Amino acid sequence: xxxxxxxxxxxxxxxxxxxxxxxxxxxxxxxxxxxxxxxxxxxxxxxxxxxxxxxxxxxxxxxxxxxxxxxxxxxxxxxxxxxxxxxxxxxxxxxxxxxxxxxxxxxxxxxxxxxxxxxxxxxxxxxxxxxxxxxxxxxxxxxxxxxxxxxxxxxxxxxxxxxxxxxxxxxxxxxxxxxxxxxxxxxxxxxxxxxxxxxxxxxxxxxxxxxxxxxxxxxxxxxxxxxxxxxxxxxxxxxxxxxxxxxxxxxxxxxxxxxxxxxxxxxxxxxxxxxxxxxxxxxxxxxxxxxxxxxxxxxxxxxxxxxxxxxxxxxxxxxxxxxxxxxxxxxxxxxxxxxxxxxxxxxxxxxxxxxxxxxxxxxxxxxxxxxxxxxxxxxxxxxxxxxxxxxxxxxxxxxxxxxxxxxxxxxxxxxxxxxxxxxxxxxxxxxxxxxxxxxxxxxxxxxxxxxxxxxxxxxxxxxxxxxxxxxxxxxxxxxxxxxxxx
Amino acid sequence: xxxxxxxxxxxxxxxxxxxxxxxxxxxxxxxxxxxxxxxxxxxxxxxxxxxxxxxxxxxxxxxxxxxxxxxxxxxxxxxxxxxxxxxxxxxxxxxxxxxxxxxxxxxxxxxxxxxxxxxxxxxxxxxxxxxxxxxxxxxxxxxxxxxxxxxxxxxxxxxxxxxxxxxxxxxxxxxxxxxxxxxxxxxxxxxxxxxxxxxxxxxxxxxxxxxxxxxxxxxxxxxxxxxxxxxxxxxxxxxxxxxxxxxxxxxxxxxxxxxxxxxxxxxxxxxxxxxxxxxxxxxxxxxxxxxxxxxxxxxxxxxxxxxxxxxxxxxxxxxxxxxxxxxxxxxxxxxxxxxxxxxxxxxxxxxxxxxxxxxxxxxxxxxxxxxxxxxxxxxxxxxxxxxxxxxxxxxxxxxxxxxxxxxxxxxxxxxxxxxxxxxxxxxxxxxxxxxxxxxxxxxxxxxxxxxxxxxxxxxxxxxxxxxxxxxxxxxxxxxxxxxxxx
Numbered sequence: 001x002x003x004x005x006x007x008x009x010x011x012x013x014x015x016x017x018x019x020x021x022x023x024x025x026x027x028x029x030x031x032x033x034x035x036x037x038x039x040x041x042x043x044x045x046x047x048x049x050x051x052x053x054x055x056x057x058x059x060x061x062x063x064x065x066x067x068x069x070x071x072x073x074x075x076x077x078x079x080x081x082x083x084x085x086x087x088x089x090x091x092x093x094x095x096x097x098x099x100x101x102x103x104x105x106x107x108x109x110x111x112x113x114x115x116x117x118x119x120x121x122x123x124x125x126x127x128x129x130x131x132x133x134x135x136x137x138x139x140x141x142x143x144x145x146x147x148x149x150x151x152x153x154x155x156x157x158x159x160x161x162x163x164x165x166x167x168x169x170x171x172x173x174x175x176x177x178x179x180x181x182x183x184x185x186x187x188x189x190x191x192x193x194x195x196x197x198x199x200x201x202x203x204x205x206x207x208x209x210x211x212x213x214x215x216x217x218x219x220x221x222x223x224x225x226x227x228x229x230x231x232x233x234x235x236x237x238x239x240x241x242x243x244x245x246x247x248x249x250x251x252x253x254x255x256x257x258x259x260x261x262x263x264x265x266x267x268x269x270x271x272x273x274x275x276x277x278x279x280x281x282x283x284x285x286x287x288x289x290x291x292x293x294x295x296x297x298x299x300x301x302x303x304x305x306x307x308x309x310x311x312x313x314x315x316x317x318x319x320x321x322x323x324x325x326x327x328x329x330x331x332x333x334x335x336x337x338x339x340x341x342x343x344x345x346x347x348x349x350x351x352x353x354x355x356x357x358x359x360x361x362x363x364x365x366x367x368x369x370x371x372x373x374x375x376x377x378x379x380x381x382x383x384x385x386x387x388x389x390x391x392x393x394x395x396x397x398x399x400x401x402x403x404x405x406x407x408x409x410x411x412x413x414x415x416x417x418x419x420x421x422x423x424x425x426x427x428x429x430x431x432x433x434x435x436x437x438x439x440x441x442x443x444x445x446x447x448x449x450x451x452x453x454x455x456x457x458x459x460x461x462x463x464x465x466x467x468x469x470x471x472x473x474x475x476x477x478x479x480x481x482x483x484x485x486x
Numbered sequence: 487x488x489x490x491x492x493x494x495x496x497x498x499x500x501x502x503x504x505x506x507x508x509x510x511x512x513x514x515x516x517x518x519x520x521x522x523x524x525x526x527x528x529x530x531x532x533x534x535x536x537x538x539x540x541x542x543x544x545x546x547x548x549x550x551x552x553x554x555x556x557x558x559x560x561x562x563x564x565x566x567x568x569x570x571x572x573x574x575x576x577x578x579x580x581x582x583x584x585x586x587x588x589x590x591x592x593x594x595x596x597x598x599x600x601x602x603x604x605x606x607x608x609x610x611x612x613x614x615x616x617x618x619x620x621x622x623x624x625x626x627x628x629x630x631x632x633x634x635x636x637x638x639x640x641x642x643x644x645x646x647x648x649x650x651x652x653x654x655x656x657x658x659x660x661x662x663x664x665x666x667x668x669x670x671x672x673x674x675x676x677x678x679x680x681x682x683x684x685x686x687x688x689x690x691x692x693x694x695x696x697x698x699x700x701x702x703x704x705x706x707x708x709x710x711x712x713x714x715x716x717x718x719x720x721x722x723x724x725x726x727x728x729x730x731x732x733x734x735x736x737x738x739x740x741x742x743x744x745x746x747x748x749x750x751x752x753x754x755x756x757x758x759x760x761x762x763x764x765x766x767x768x769x770x771x772x773x774x775x776x777x778x779x780x781x782x783x784x785x786x787x788x789x790x791x792x793x794x795x796x797x798x799x800x801x802x803x804x805x806x807x808x809x810x811x812x813x814x815x816x817x818x819x820x821x822x823x824x825x826x827x828x829x830x831x832x833x834x835x836x837x838x839x840x841x842x843x844x845x846x847x848x849x850x851x852x853x854x855x856x857x858x859x860x861x862x863x864x865x866x867x868x869x870x871x872x873x874x875x876x877x878x879x880x881x882x883x884x885x886x887x888x889x890x891x892x893x894x895x896x897x898x899x900x901x902x903x904x905x906x907x908x909x910x911x912x913x914x915x916x917x918x919x920x921x922x923x924x925x926x927x928x929x930x931x932x933x934x935x936x937x938x939x940x941x942x943x944x945x946x947x948x949x950x951x952x953x954x955x956x957x958x959x960x961x962x963x964x965x966x967x968x969x970x971x972x
Contacts, residue, residue, distance in 0.1 A: 070743045073613050225938045250940035257556045452711045454736035
């Protein structure tokens, strides 16, 4: 059941030979657990290999990101860009030959206007400061002036007794993700998690100590003069609402150098951010309908929203591009796979999984029909490790399928604890079998949530590798008659 | 004549051993031309080695840049920052023990207010564009809207016949320094020179073809979403004055991707820049007075001004820091060197050598007293090659001196055509003997003329190497009784 024309095979062979895969050590990489029964029929395996090799040559995923970032650009939930992307995504699914395309409403309880953000050090040395409001921060209602008090971490700020000791002050959490060294057993991304604490609830902790505003050193790995925005967890009742903003790493260092001189450092902040009323958005879904109908389906996820200062190329244009392309490439095969493949483009991930939570509320009863799921929300880098999250009996099947993507430089993890990345974890935790494709993070947190997240940061060859891995695995999973829950 | 305490020698030895210089291949690097007569007395050589090693351990150059960028920051000529830096530099010279400190007035025929810079693509897809006014551009006098016409280079724009074919249009020169591959025989910096053509006079060329404004892709090697400012060569009589701005590389790519779709791309620009009246500034000079008086002197140069969106750490804080530190370290030796060493901090380099031209006008008759000169204006990177620009009889002397800095990884060039870098070339062309210390450019043109030129971009170890090389060479030159013109 070779589904491509014979020229594809030749091209594929030449390509694999050219990139050295045929003789590369990757071909020797075997799953660490022995697989006793080959469960993938030879015809499916043959088609999967051709699909993989075609995907490695196909620029579709990159072209989709180019289209998204050029024709839409920033698309924070509730904005005009969000409206435009809902139209764009439906049109793109249709253009790519998806059989069914639809949207599902997502209610947004509150909107937000970013407005302008200006700050300057007034003394001891005048300087402009690059900062950005954290998502859903209130504005400053004119100029807010205060002396900066530095805390090395959120924990240090929390150690201050509640009360009014920070009255008139601006609390500054200077924790640096760039300088964080993961502890034994921690993932390389542990430094991000630590940074999101102050970003998410630092303003509440600071307000309980009397502070007038919170600033944090941006949560990122770069030393560019951009501030990284991101979502706060919102305000809580009975605690004063104070503005919250991130400053660029070079400005954080500048302020620390001033503080080291022992003189008071006075900062003026002006944010015109504003929380607004309810709005609505949508998840957009495209389906390659399986030849056995669309009652059961595999799901590939990404989030369609982005932050609003860049064009959302790596976060999460790369996910949108690779997931749409992986399914579209399967859709370009001669026949439809046995099972349907749905691409779920979730709204409002950036402000707290709004889209997937709406999806789950509507589809909680349908979880058994979700046969297998995965999501890309870590940029356009290559995959380094595959982890399954399936029933015990299915693990050898996934391992057998995995052999076809091992030549892409992907290792196997025995953990079998995958829940699906990002949005998809909501469905994974509810029982959907999942695969986690861990990606090389490359320079992801250099650009993440900044004006610098733009199309030129996409590395086309990496995107093709990424897309090929998903296409190959999900094609096989869609062909096989297997219940991955077992 | 060991001028340091004996502990210095031990520290130096340990340090050199630790960094591998004692056994490194650099020690084997010999000048390519044989030196027949050792002209540097052993005592001077011994002191020079100790000075070099002390400089390698001394963070003074970095501390000076930190002070400059923290306590002053941006300091474009004619601005408040310029006034502050004139005071800062005099105080810093005194603090560092310079024997004489003075300023020399520099007249500025015209000032400039940068103002605000905003731009957005109106159609076919709305996008905000990051741009910055080029130095001394006029403003747009409200919103300026025009269709973008792309030219791959200044030459392509020049190929359009003069007239009004670009009436109503915005000329866009998309030349990319990042993509420029130097031709055989060109320096690695050739791509910068090519970019400065459109930056300097593109607005005049475009105006002669009827264009309403000029935008260029920023002249830089990065793909960050910053625009690189820089100086235009000014407006010319009988040609319409049009605004000129640089856009960030990612935005240049975005516009090119839009243009590729074949639809007109409409841009709105709003610049509130303004050319103002005359002002004044100053060169600041600090002298370590030689034990034979101050009639003859060696000169170390850097420019004190910077562009106004970053804090001028690499351009030219690194030069200010390394030159002040090199002379100060010589000044910290037990006795003054035979000849004086002057550090010349020039005003207004960025807008066309204003400071050095004023200096030359005043000191044209004193050029014979300038025994040897050099300048750092290429960031804080290490030196890779030393080139002399001295009389034929002096070349072997410089080569002999050079042996003491060869262990820092510095090669020797036989060209003997150095005129001194940047400002100093004005004096070199007028007959002053000079040395050129060619630096590793590292990521210099990633940050150059952007908001991202900040202190965190300084690599302390590189700065120490840079400072050590200058201190070592100029100490020896100040001790020797040699006329480098011969």
